[in-house]
Amino acid sequence: MSSVEVISIPFPVVSRRSFSESTSYRRQEERLNALVANLSCSPTLRLTANDLRGATISEEDIFPSLPPLLHGHPDVHLRNGVMKANSSAAKHDPDAERAFFVADIAQVYRQHIRWQTLLPEIQPFYAVKCNPDPYVLRLLAALGAGFDCASNGEISQVLDIGVDPARIIYANPCKATSFVRNAGKVGVHTMTFDNADELHKIARAHPGAKLVVRILADDSKSICAFNIKFGAALDTVPSLLAKAKELNLDVVGVSFHVGSGCYDPSVYTDAVMRAKRAFEMGAEAGYQFSILDVGGGFEDALFEQAATYLTEALGTHFPDRRGIKIIAEPGRFYVSKAFSLATNIIARRAPLAEAFDKKDGEARPPVMYYINDGVYGAFNCILFDHQVVHPYVLSMGGSFHVASSEPLTKCSVWGPTCDSIDCVCPTTELPSGLRVGDWLGFNNMGAYTSCAASQFNGFDVSKVVYTTAGYGAAEARSALEKFAAEGHGL
Ligand SMILES: *Cc1c(COP(=O)(O)O)cnc(C)c1O
Numbered sequence: 001m002s003s004v005e006v007i008s009i010p011f012p013v014v015s016r017r018s019f020s021e022s023t024s025y026r027r028q029e030e031r032l033n034a035l036v037a038n039l040s041c042s043p044t045l046r047l048t049a050n051d052l053r054g055a056t057i058s059e060e061d062i063f064p065s066l067p068p069l070l071h072g073h074p075d076v077h078l079r080n081g082v083m084k085a086n087s088s089a090a091k092h093d094p095d096a097e098r099a100f101f102v103a104d105i106a107q108v109y110r111q112h113i114r115w116q117t118l119l120p121e122i123q124p125f126y127a128v129k130c131n132p133d134p135y136v137l138r139l140l141a142a143l144g145a146g147f148d149c150a151s152n153g154e155i156s157q158v159l160d161i162g163v164d165p166a167r168i169i170y171a172n173p174c175k176a177t178s179f180v181r182n183a184g185k186v187g188v189h190t191m192t193f194d195n196a197d198e199l200h201k202i203a204r205a206h207p208g209a210k211l212v213v214r215i216l217a218d219d220s221k222s223i224c225a226f227n228i229k230f231g232a233a234l235d236t237v238p239s240l241l242a243k244a245k246e247l248n249l250d251v252v253g254v255s256f257h258v259g260s261g262c263y264d265p266s267v268y269t270d271a272v273m274r275a276k277r278a279f280e281m282g283a284e285a286g287y288q289f290s291i292l293d294v295g296g297g298f299e300d301a302l303f304e305q306a307a308t309y310l311t312e313a314l315g316t317h318f319p320d321r322r323g324i325k326i327i328a329e330p331g332r333f334y335v336s337k338a339f340s341l342a343t344n345i346i347a348r349r350a351p352l353a354e355a356f357d358k359k360d361g362e363a364r365p366p367v368m369y370y371i372n373d374g375v376y377g378a379f380n381c382i383l384f385d386h387q388v389v390h391p392y393v394l395s396m397g398g399s400f401h402v403a404s405s406e407p408l409t410k411c412s413v414w415g416p417t418c419d420s421i422d423c424v425c426p427t428t429e430l431p432s433g434l435r436v437g438d439w440l441g442f443n444n445m446g447a448y449t450s451c452a453a454s455q456f457n458g459f460d461v462s463k464v465v466y467t468t469a470g471y472g473a474a475e476a477r478s479a480l481e482k483f484a485a486e487g488h489g490l
Pocket of ligand 1: 172
Protein backbone atom coordinates (compact mmCIF):
# COMPACT_ATOMS: atom_id res chain seq x y z
CA MET A 1 0.00 0.00 0.00
CA SER A 2 1.42 3.35 -0.85
CA SER A 3 -0.05 5.77 1.59
CA VAL A 4 1.22 9.23 0.92
CA GLU A 5 -1.24 11.29 2.85
CA VAL A 6 -1.24 14.86 1.72
CA ILE A 7 -2.22 17.40 4.29
CA SER A 8 -3.23 20.81 3.05
CA ILE A 9 -4.36 22.67 6.13
CA PRO A 10 -2.96 26.09 6.95
CA PHE A 11 -0.80 25.78 10.01
CA PRO A 12 -2.20 27.79 12.92
CA VAL A 13 0.77 29.93 13.83
CA VAL A 14 -1.21 32.99 14.84
CA SER A 15 -1.77 33.75 18.49
CA ARG A 16 -4.69 32.33 20.42
CA ARG A 17 -6.79 35.45 20.37
CA SER A 18 -6.26 36.64 16.83
CA PHE A 19 -6.71 33.14 15.47
CA SER A 20 -9.89 32.29 17.26
CA GLU A 21 -11.36 35.63 16.29
CA SER A 22 -10.37 35.47 12.65
CA THR A 23 -13.19 35.14 10.15
CA SER A 24 -11.70 32.05 8.56
CA TYR A 25 -11.58 30.28 11.89
CA ARG A 26 -14.77 28.28 11.53
CA ARG A 27 -13.93 27.33 7.99
CA GLN A 28 -10.50 26.10 9.08
CA GLU A 29 -12.05 24.06 11.83
CA GLU A 30 -14.44 22.50 9.34
CA ARG A 31 -11.64 21.73 6.92
CA LEU A 32 -9.60 20.17 9.67
CA ASN A 33 -12.54 18.04 10.68
CA ALA A 34 -13.02 16.94 7.11
CA LEU A 35 -9.37 16.09 6.91
CA VAL A 36 -9.42 14.15 10.10
CA ALA A 37 -12.52 12.28 8.99
CA ASN A 38 -10.46 11.07 6.06
CA LEU A 39 -7.39 10.11 8.04
CA SER A 40 -7.41 6.38 8.48
CA CYS A 41 -5.65 6.83 11.81
CA SER A 42 -8.37 8.57 13.71
CA PRO A 43 -11.92 7.87 12.63
CA THR A 44 -13.35 8.82 16.00
CA LEU A 45 -11.57 12.13 16.21
CA ARG A 46 -13.34 15.42 15.81
CA LEU A 47 -11.64 18.73 16.25
CA THR A 48 -12.88 21.45 18.46
CA ALA A 49 -11.92 25.06 18.67
CA ASN A 50 -9.61 24.20 21.57
CA ASP A 51 -7.58 21.84 19.42
CA LEU A 52 -6.70 24.63 17.07
CA ARG A 53 -5.94 27.14 19.76
CA GLY A 54 -3.64 25.18 21.98
CA ALA A 55 -0.74 24.67 19.63
CA THR A 56 0.94 27.96 20.35
CA ILE A 57 0.14 28.62 24.00
CA SER A 58 2.12 27.34 26.94
CA GLU A 59 0.34 24.91 29.23
CA GLU A 60 0.08 24.48 32.91
CA ASP A 61 1.69 21.21 33.95
CA ILE A 62 -0.64 18.71 35.57
CA PHE A 63 2.23 16.47 36.70
CA PRO A 64 5.42 18.41 37.50
CA SER A 65 7.56 15.33 36.86
CA LEU A 66 6.27 14.83 33.31
CA PRO A 67 6.52 16.75 30.05
CA PRO A 68 3.57 19.12 29.59
CA LEU A 69 0.23 17.88 28.29
CA LEU A 70 -0.58 20.18 25.39
CA HIS A 71 -3.83 20.92 23.62
CA GLY A 72 -4.25 20.61 19.89
CA HIS A 73 -4.54 18.06 17.14
CA PRO A 74 -1.59 15.62 16.85
CA ASP A 75 -0.95 16.78 13.27
CA VAL A 76 -0.42 20.29 14.58
CA HIS A 77 2.21 19.01 16.99
CA LEU A 78 3.87 16.88 14.36
CA ARG A 79 4.30 20.05 12.30
CA ASN A 80 5.37 22.06 15.33
CA GLY A 81 8.08 19.49 16.02
CA VAL A 82 9.34 19.71 12.46
CA MET A 83 9.46 23.50 12.66
CA LYS A 84 11.24 23.33 16.02
CA ALA A 85 13.81 20.98 14.49
CA ASN A 86 14.49 23.52 11.78
CA SER A 87 15.19 26.26 14.29
CA SER A 88 17.32 23.88 16.41
CA ALA A 89 19.32 23.07 13.31
CA ALA A 90 19.90 26.76 12.67
CA LYS A 91 21.31 26.97 16.22
CA HIS A 92 23.57 23.96 15.58
CA ASP A 93 21.84 21.76 18.16
CA PRO A 94 23.87 18.49 18.05
CA ASP A 95 20.68 16.41 17.65
CA ALA A 96 18.45 18.96 15.93
CA GLU A 97 16.48 16.66 13.65
CA ARG A 98 15.77 13.91 16.20
CA ALA A 99 12.70 11.74 15.62
CA PHE A 100 9.76 12.20 18.01
CA PHE A 101 6.40 10.75 18.90
CA VAL A 102 3.19 12.69 19.30
CA ALA A 103 0.73 10.99 21.66
CA ASP A 104 -2.94 11.94 21.80
CA ILE A 105 -3.90 10.90 25.30
CA ALA A 106 -7.58 11.56 24.55
CA GLN A 107 -7.42 8.61 22.15
CA VAL A 108 -6.76 6.35 25.16
CA TYR A 109 -9.83 7.88 26.80
CA ARG A 110 -11.93 7.21 23.67
CA GLN A 111 -10.82 3.57 23.68
CA HIS A 112 -11.83 3.29 27.32
CA ILE A 113 -15.29 4.61 26.51
CA ARG A 114 -15.51 2.13 23.64
CA TRP A 115 -14.55 -0.66 26.01
CA GLN A 116 -17.07 0.36 28.65
CA THR A 117 -19.80 0.70 26.06
CA LEU A 118 -19.34 -2.71 24.47
CA LEU A 119 -18.02 -4.76 27.38
CA PRO A 120 -19.55 -3.08 30.43
CA GLU A 121 -19.32 -6.24 32.51
CA ILE A 122 -15.61 -6.79 31.90
CA GLN A 123 -13.11 -4.75 33.88
CA PRO A 124 -9.99 -3.97 31.85
CA PHE A 125 -6.58 -4.57 33.46
CA TYR A 126 -4.27 -2.73 31.07
CA ALA A 127 -1.26 -4.84 30.02
CA VAL A 128 1.56 -2.54 31.05
CA LYS A 129 4.16 -4.22 28.84
CA CYS A 130 2.42 -2.92 25.72
CA ASN A 131 3.34 0.69 26.49
CA PRO A 132 4.21 1.78 30.04
CA ASP A 133 3.95 5.43 29.08
CA PRO A 134 3.55 7.63 32.19
CA TYR A 135 0.50 9.51 30.86
CA VAL A 136 -1.20 6.33 29.64
CA LEU A 137 -0.75 4.70 33.05
CA ARG A 138 -1.99 7.80 34.88
CA LEU A 139 -5.06 8.23 32.70
CA LEU A 140 -6.05 4.57 32.97
CA ALA A 141 -5.47 4.67 36.71
CA ALA A 142 -7.60 7.80 36.94
CA LEU A 143 -10.36 6.10 34.94
CA GLY A 144 -10.42 3.17 37.35
CA ALA A 145 -8.80 0.52 35.17
CA GLY A 146 -6.73 -2.26 36.68
CA PHE A 147 -3.26 -3.28 35.54
CA ASP A 148 -1.67 -6.48 34.27
CA CYS A 149 1.96 -6.46 35.40
CA ALA A 150 4.66 -9.02 34.66
CA SER A 151 7.63 -7.96 36.79
CA ASN A 152 8.76 -6.08 39.90
CA GLY A 153 9.50 -3.10 37.69
CA GLU A 154 6.00 -2.90 36.22
CA ILE A 155 4.43 -3.43 39.64
CA SER A 156 6.38 -0.59 41.20
CA GLN A 157 5.70 1.69 38.23
CA VAL A 158 1.97 1.23 38.78
CA LEU A 159 2.13 1.39 42.59
CA ASP A 160 4.27 4.54 42.39
CA ILE A 161 1.46 6.49 40.77
CA GLY A 162 -0.84 5.63 43.64
CA VAL A 163 -2.75 2.59 42.36
CA ASP A 164 -4.07 0.23 45.03
CA PRO A 165 -2.23 -3.12 44.79
CA ALA A 166 -5.63 -4.86 44.69
CA ARG A 167 -6.04 -3.39 41.20
CA ILE A 168 -3.00 -5.31 39.90
CA ILE A 169 -2.90 -8.83 38.53
CA TYR A 170 0.57 -10.32 38.33
CA ALA A 171 -0.17 -12.10 35.06
CA ASN A 172 3.15 -13.73 34.33
CA PRO A 173 2.77 -17.50 34.91
CA CYS A 174 6.54 -18.00 35.34
CA LYS A 175 7.99 -15.63 37.92
CA ALA A 176 11.27 -15.35 39.82
CA THR A 177 10.93 -16.47 43.44
CA SER A 178 12.15 -13.10 44.72
CA PHE A 179 9.56 -11.34 42.55
CA VAL A 180 6.78 -13.50 43.99
CA ARG A 181 7.93 -12.69 47.53
CA ASN A 182 8.13 -9.00 46.71
CA ALA A 183 4.64 -9.02 45.19
CA GLY A 184 3.32 -10.40 48.47
CA LYS A 185 5.22 -7.77 50.42
CA VAL A 186 3.77 -4.87 48.41
CA GLY A 187 0.23 -6.26 48.52
CA VAL A 188 -0.14 -7.73 45.02
CA HIS A 189 -1.84 -11.03 45.75
CA THR A 190 -3.59 -12.04 42.52
CA MET A 191 -1.20 -13.93 40.23
CA THR A 192 -1.33 -16.49 37.47
CA PHE A 193 0.31 -19.92 37.23
CA ASP A 194 0.27 -22.75 34.70
CA ASN A 195 2.62 -25.39 36.14
CA ALA A 196 3.32 -27.32 39.35
CA ASP A 197 6.77 -25.83 39.96
CA GLU A 198 5.19 -22.40 40.15
CA LEU A 199 2.82 -23.70 42.82
CA HIS A 200 5.73 -24.95 44.94
CA LYS A 201 7.46 -21.61 44.49
CA ILE A 202 4.37 -19.60 45.47
CA ALA A 203 3.77 -21.88 48.48
CA ARG A 204 7.25 -20.91 49.71
CA ALA A 205 7.34 -17.22 48.71
CA HIS A 206 3.73 -16.04 49.03
CA PRO A 207 1.45 -18.74 50.47
CA GLY A 208 -1.47 -16.31 50.84
CA ALA A 209 -1.60 -15.53 47.09
CA LYS A 210 -4.87 -15.63 45.16
CA LEU A 211 -4.06 -17.84 42.20
CA VAL A 212 -5.47 -17.83 38.69
CA VAL A 213 -4.78 -20.84 36.50
CA ARG A 214 -3.86 -19.87 32.98
CA ILE A 215 -5.19 -22.38 30.49
CA LEU A 216 -4.31 -22.89 26.85
CA ALA A 217 -6.50 -21.21 24.26
CA ASP A 218 -6.41 -21.49 20.50
CA ASP A 219 -3.84 -18.87 19.55
CA SER A 220 -3.48 -19.86 15.90
CA LYS A 221 -5.40 -16.77 14.78
CA SER A 222 -3.02 -14.23 16.27
CA ILE A 223 0.12 -12.52 15.05
CA CYS A 224 1.94 -13.26 18.32
CA ALA A 225 1.08 -16.72 19.64
CA PHE A 226 1.78 -17.52 23.29
CA ASN A 227 0.92 -21.22 23.65
CA ILE A 228 4.45 -22.31 22.89
CA LYS A 229 5.50 -20.62 26.13
CA PHE A 230 2.48 -20.39 28.46
CA GLY A 231 -0.77 -22.09 29.35
CA ALA A 232 -1.86 -25.34 30.98
CA ALA A 233 -3.63 -27.90 28.78
CA LEU A 234 -7.14 -28.52 30.13
CA ASP A 235 -6.40 -32.17 30.91
CA THR A 236 -3.55 -31.11 33.24
CA VAL A 237 -5.74 -28.70 35.20
CA PRO A 238 -7.22 -31.29 37.64
CA SER A 239 -3.76 -32.44 38.73
CA LEU A 240 -2.56 -28.84 39.09
CA LEU A 241 -5.57 -28.04 41.26
CA ALA A 242 -4.97 -31.17 43.34
CA LYS A 243 -1.38 -30.04 43.84
CA ALA A 244 -2.57 -26.57 44.85
CA LYS A 245 -4.95 -28.11 47.43
CA GLU A 246 -2.16 -30.26 48.78
CA LEU A 247 0.00 -27.13 49.19
CA ASN A 248 -2.85 -25.29 50.88
CA LEU A 249 -2.99 -22.66 48.16
CA ASP A 250 -6.03 -20.66 47.21
CA VAL A 251 -6.95 -20.84 43.52
CA VAL A 252 -9.57 -18.24 42.71
CA GLY A 253 -10.03 -18.28 38.96
CA VAL A 254 -9.10 -18.98 35.38
CA SER A 255 -7.35 -16.97 32.69
CA PHE A 256 -6.47 -17.43 29.04
CA HIS A 257 -4.89 -15.38 26.27
CA VAL A 258 -5.84 -15.94 22.64
CA GLY A 259 -2.53 -14.42 21.50
CA SER A 260 -1.62 -10.83 20.85
CA GLY A 261 -2.99 -9.17 17.75
CA CYS A 262 -5.87 -11.60 17.26
CA TYR A 263 -7.25 -11.36 13.72
CA ASP A 264 -10.08 -13.88 14.14
CA PRO A 265 -11.98 -13.01 17.32
CA SER A 266 -14.23 -16.05 16.98
CA VAL A 267 -11.53 -17.84 19.00
CA TYR A 268 -12.89 -16.17 22.15
CA THR A 269 -15.91 -18.46 21.89
CA ASP A 270 -13.83 -21.62 22.25
CA ALA A 271 -11.63 -20.05 24.92
CA VAL A 272 -14.62 -19.12 27.12
CA MET A 273 -15.94 -22.66 26.73
CA ARG A 274 -12.62 -24.04 27.95
CA ALA A 275 -12.61 -21.60 30.83
CA LYS A 276 -16.05 -22.86 31.81
CA ARG A 277 -14.66 -26.41 31.81
CA ALA A 278 -11.82 -25.22 34.08
CA PHE A 279 -14.39 -23.62 36.43
CA GLU A 280 -16.08 -27.02 36.70
CA MET A 281 -12.72 -28.66 37.43
CA GLY A 282 -12.23 -26.08 40.15
CA ALA A 283 -15.53 -27.02 41.75
CA GLU A 284 -14.61 -30.71 41.52
CA ALA A 285 -11.35 -29.94 43.33
CA GLY A 286 -13.20 -28.09 46.07
CA TYR A 287 -12.59 -24.53 44.95
CA GLN A 288 -15.20 -21.92 44.20
CA PHE A 289 -13.73 -19.76 41.47
CA SER A 290 -14.62 -16.07 41.39
CA ILE A 291 -12.39 -14.61 38.64
CA LEU A 292 -12.63 -15.14 34.91
CA ASP A 293 -9.81 -13.38 33.08
CA VAL A 294 -10.34 -13.29 29.30
CA GLY A 295 -6.83 -11.94 28.59
CA GLY A 296 -5.75 -9.62 25.80
CA GLY A 297 -5.52 -9.84 22.04
CA PHE A 298 -8.06 -7.12 21.22
CA GLU A 299 -7.33 -5.45 17.88
CA ASP A 300 -8.64 -1.95 17.41
CA ALA A 301 -10.30 -2.67 14.07
CA LEU A 302 -11.90 -5.93 15.26
CA PHE A 303 -12.97 -4.81 18.69
CA GLU A 304 -16.70 -4.75 17.95
CA GLN A 305 -16.50 -8.33 16.65
CA ALA A 306 -14.47 -9.51 19.62
CA ALA A 307 -16.94 -7.91 22.01
CA THR A 308 -19.83 -9.64 20.27
CA TYR A 309 -18.19 -13.08 20.39
CA LEU A 310 -17.21 -12.61 24.02
CA THR A 311 -20.61 -11.39 25.11
CA GLU A 312 -22.33 -14.31 23.37
CA ALA A 313 -19.91 -16.86 24.79
CA LEU A 314 -20.31 -15.49 28.30
CA GLY A 315 -24.09 -15.68 27.89
CA THR A 316 -23.83 -19.30 26.77
CA HIS A 317 -21.22 -20.66 29.18
CA PHE A 318 -21.63 -18.37 32.17
CA PRO A 319 -25.36 -17.62 32.17
CA ASP A 320 -25.25 -17.14 35.94
CA ARG A 321 -22.40 -14.77 36.64
CA ARG A 322 -23.21 -13.97 40.23
CA GLY A 323 -20.08 -14.06 42.37
CA ILE A 324 -17.83 -14.00 39.31
CA LYS A 325 -15.71 -10.99 38.47
CA ILE A 326 -14.82 -10.89 34.78
CA ILE A 327 -11.63 -9.09 33.85
CA ALA A 328 -9.49 -8.73 30.71
CA GLU A 329 -5.91 -7.71 29.95
CA PRO A 330 -6.09 -5.47 26.86
CA GLY A 331 -2.82 -3.90 25.76
CA ARG A 332 -2.62 -2.74 22.17
CA PHE A 333 -6.33 -1.93 22.03
CA TYR A 334 -5.75 1.09 24.26
CA VAL A 335 -2.64 2.59 22.74
CA SER A 336 -1.92 1.53 19.17
CA LYS A 337 -3.62 4.52 17.53
CA ALA A 338 -2.71 7.05 20.18
CA PHE A 339 0.91 7.51 19.09
CA SER A 340 2.38 8.80 15.83
CA LEU A 341 6.07 9.02 15.01
CA ALA A 342 7.85 11.73 13.02
CA THR A 343 11.20 10.75 11.50
CA ASN A 344 13.72 12.80 9.58
CA ILE A 345 15.34 11.61 6.36
CA ILE A 346 18.99 11.82 7.36
CA ALA A 347 20.45 10.25 4.23
CA ARG A 348 19.50 9.05 0.78
CA ARG A 349 21.09 6.76 -1.74
CA ALA A 350 19.89 7.27 -5.30
CA PRO A 351 21.34 6.81 -8.80
CA LEU A 352 23.46 9.80 -9.74
CA ALA A 353 22.44 10.38 -13.34
CA GLU A 354 18.81 11.22 -14.04
CA ALA A 355 19.31 10.13 -17.65
CA PHE A 356 20.46 6.70 -16.58
CA ASP A 357 17.42 6.52 -14.33
CA LYS A 358 15.00 7.17 -17.11
CA LYS A 359 16.59 4.81 -19.65
CA ASP A 360 16.65 1.91 -17.29
CA GLY A 361 13.02 2.34 -16.33
CA GLU A 362 11.88 -0.52 -14.13
CA ALA A 363 15.36 -1.95 -13.71
CA ARG A 364 16.55 1.25 -12.06
CA PRO A 365 17.96 0.62 -8.63
CA PRO A 366 15.47 1.80 -6.07
CA VAL A 367 16.03 4.92 -4.03
CA MET A 368 17.02 4.19 -0.44
CA TYR A 369 16.02 6.57 2.36
CA TYR A 370 17.66 6.45 5.78
CA ILE A 371 15.61 7.81 8.69
CA ASN A 372 16.56 8.46 12.32
CA ASP A 373 14.54 5.75 14.04
CA GLY A 374 14.69 2.08 13.12
CA VAL A 375 14.19 -1.52 14.17
CA TYR A 376 16.56 -1.13 17.11
CA GLY A 377 14.34 1.75 18.25
CA ALA A 378 10.60 2.33 17.87
CA PHE A 379 10.36 0.07 14.82
CA ASN A 380 11.33 -2.99 16.84
CA CYS A 381 7.62 -3.71 16.35
CA ILE A 382 8.58 -4.89 12.85
CA LEU A 383 10.81 -7.63 14.28
CA PHE A 384 9.07 -8.47 17.57
CA ASP A 385 5.46 -7.67 16.75
CA HIS A 386 5.43 -8.63 13.06
CA GLN A 387 4.13 -5.22 12.04
CA VAL A 388 4.22 -3.73 8.55
CA VAL A 389 4.49 0.05 8.70
CA HIS A 390 3.52 2.67 6.11
CA PRO A 391 5.17 6.07 5.94
CA TYR A 392 3.47 9.25 4.76
CA VAL A 393 5.14 12.50 3.84
CA LEU A 394 5.05 14.89 6.76
CA SER A 395 7.11 17.62 5.18
CA MET A 396 8.96 17.97 1.90
CA GLY A 397 11.17 20.78 0.68
CA GLY A 398 10.35 22.78 3.78
CA SER A 399 6.61 22.59 3.13
CA PHE A 400 3.76 20.64 4.68
CA HIS A 401 2.03 20.63 1.32
CA VAL A 402 2.78 17.92 -1.18
CA ALA A 403 1.21 18.41 -4.58
CA SER A 404 -0.95 15.46 -5.54
CA SER A 405 0.67 15.61 -8.98
CA GLU A 406 4.05 14.79 -7.43
CA PRO A 407 5.30 11.58 -9.13
CA LEU A 408 6.00 8.58 -6.92
CA THR A 409 9.15 6.48 -6.98
CA LYS A 410 9.72 2.96 -5.70
CA CYS A 411 12.02 3.08 -2.73
CA SER A 412 13.02 1.47 0.54
CA VAL A 413 13.26 3.05 3.99
CA TRP A 414 16.03 2.15 6.46
CA GLY A 415 16.88 2.88 10.08
CA PRO A 416 19.99 4.78 11.20
CA THR A 417 22.17 1.98 12.63
CA CYS A 418 24.97 0.17 10.79
CA ASP A 419 23.12 -3.16 10.82
CA SER A 420 21.55 -4.30 7.55
CA ILE A 421 18.63 -5.86 9.42
CA ASP A 422 17.63 -2.27 10.26
CA CYS A 423 15.06 -1.95 7.45
CA VAL A 424 11.79 -0.12 8.11
CA CYS A 425 10.07 -0.61 4.71
CA PRO A 426 11.65 -3.02 2.21
CA THR A 427 9.55 -1.52 -0.56
CA THR A 428 7.17 1.39 -0.75
CA GLU A 429 6.40 4.36 -2.99
CA LEU A 430 7.17 7.93 -2.02
CA PRO A 431 7.36 11.21 -3.96
CA SER A 432 10.45 11.29 -6.14
CA GLY A 433 11.29 14.78 -4.89
CA LEU A 434 11.85 13.56 -1.34
CA ARG A 435 15.31 14.55 -0.10
CA VAL A 436 17.59 14.59 2.94
CA GLY A 437 16.01 16.86 5.55
CA ASP A 438 12.41 15.97 4.68
CA TRP A 439 10.20 14.22 7.22
CA LEU A 440 8.23 10.97 7.14
CA GLY A 441 5.35 10.27 9.52
CA PHE A 442 4.04 6.92 10.78
CA ASN A 443 0.65 6.41 12.43
CA ASN A 444 -0.46 3.65 14.81
CA MET A 445 2.86 3.56 16.64
CA GLY A 446 1.62 3.17 20.21
CA ALA A 447 1.76 -0.57 20.85
CA TYR A 448 4.97 -2.52 21.43
CA THR A 449 7.21 0.24 20.04
CA SER A 450 9.15 2.56 22.35
CA CYS A 451 8.86 0.17 25.30
CA ALA A 452 11.23 -2.29 23.61
CA ALA A 453 13.46 0.29 21.92
CA SER A 454 17.21 0.00 22.52
CA GLN A 455 20.01 2.52 22.23
CA PHE A 456 22.05 0.23 19.99
CA ASN A 457 24.80 2.03 18.10
CA GLY A 458 24.40 5.12 20.28
CA PHE A 459 21.00 6.26 19.02
CA ASP A 460 18.60 7.66 21.62
CA VAL A 461 15.07 6.40 22.11
CA SER A 462 12.62 8.89 20.53
CA LYS A 463 10.87 11.21 22.98
CA VAL A 464 7.15 11.90 23.18
CA VAL A 465 5.17 15.14 22.79
CA TYR A 466 1.82 14.82 24.59
CA THR A 467 -1.48 16.33 23.60
CA THR A 468 -5.22 15.88 24.01
CA ALA A 469 -7.48 16.47 21.03
CA GLY A 470 -10.99 15.83 19.83
CA TYR A 471 -13.78 14.00 21.59
CA GLY A 472 -12.85 13.23 25.17
CA ALA A 473 -9.98 15.71 25.39
CA ALA A 474 -11.64 17.72 28.16
CA GLU A 475 -12.73 14.57 30.02
CA ALA A 476 -9.26 13.03 29.82
CA ARG A 477 -7.69 16.23 31.12
CA SER A 478 -10.08 16.61 33.99
CA ALA A 479 -9.63 12.96 34.98
CA LEU A 480 -5.87 13.57 35.07
CA GLU A 481 -6.28 16.84 36.97
CA LYS A 482 -8.44 15.14 39.57
CA PHE A 483 -5.93 12.30 39.86
CA ALA A 484 -3.12 14.81 40.41
CA ALA A 485 -5.21 16.86 42.86
CA GLU A 486 -5.60 13.71 44.95
CA GLY A 487 -1.82 13.60 45.14
CA HIS A 488 -1.30 10.76 42.67
CA GLY A 489 1.32 10.45 39.96
CA LEU A 490 3.10 13.70 40.79
C1 LIG B 1 1.00 -9.26 26.26
C2 LIG B 1 -0.06 -9.71 27.15
C3 LIG B 1 -1.30 -9.05 27.13
C4 LIG B 1 -1.65 -7.94 26.17
O1 LIG B 1 -1.94 -8.42 24.90
P1 LIG B 1 -2.55 -7.45 23.78
O2 LIG B 1 -2.61 -8.28 22.57
O3 LIG B 1 -1.63 -6.29 23.65
O4 LIG B 1 -3.89 -7.04 24.22
C5 LIG B 1 -2.24 -9.46 28.06
N1 LIG B 1 -2.00 -10.46 28.93
C6 LIG B 1 -0.82 -11.10 28.97
C7 LIG B 1 -0.61 -12.19 29.97
C8 LIG B 1 0.18 -10.76 28.07
O5 LIG B 1 1.35 -11.42 28.10
